[in-house]
Amino acid sequence: xxxxxxxxxxxxxxxxxxxxEYNNGHLSGSILCGNSEVKGYSMFNIxxxxxxDFLTGETVYSGFPLVVKDDSNTETIKGQVYNIDFTTLKNLxxxxxxxxxxxxxxxxxxxxxxxxxxxxxxxxYCKENYIAIDNGVFKGIR
Numbered sequence: 001x002x003x004x005x006x007x008x009x010x011x012x013x014x015x016x017x018x019x020x021e022y023n024n025g026h027l028s029g030s031i032l033c034g035n036s037e038v039k040g041y042s043m044f045n046i047x048x049x050x051x052x053d054f055l056t057g058e059t060v061y062s063g064f065p066l067v068v069k070d071d072s073n074t075e076t077i078k079g080q081v082y083n084i085d086f087t088t089l090k091n092l093x094x095x096x097x098x099x100x101x102x103x104x105x106x107x108x109x110x111x112x113x114x115x116x117x118x119x120x121x122x123x124x125y126c127k128e129n130y131i132a133i134d135n136g137v138f139k140g141i142r
Contacts (some may be wrong), residue, residue, distance in 0.1 A: 005086045010114040012107070014079035015065035015138045020140060026095055031083040037076035038111050038116065041067040042123065043138065045131035058139060065138040066102070066119035068126050077136040081109055092117070
């Protein structure tokens, strides 16, 4: 257990955990490694509506995003990679309801092992019930 407590982990975040978004405080004390992209996923928003930011004209979302495995999608999901400690990893597992709503999966991002939280429902369910974010960029209401 002590080995895990002293380890650092990489996590790819694509939604409300990104810098500037409302859940980013859960990553305080973590190291932002930079922006990155992943392929092989589709992004959706759990929301009842989208709106246009009246200053920028950008689409913003009132809910939160999710990604599901989709090998047929050629677009990338845009996000950020953080270097986090064990306590933060466990806190993110709790926030994301790891094993219930999301599954924490190990993927390769920028050539390094990195965790990502993937929604725990099939792709077809998401296509039928949620708003697709086709450009792979989540921007929440602030």
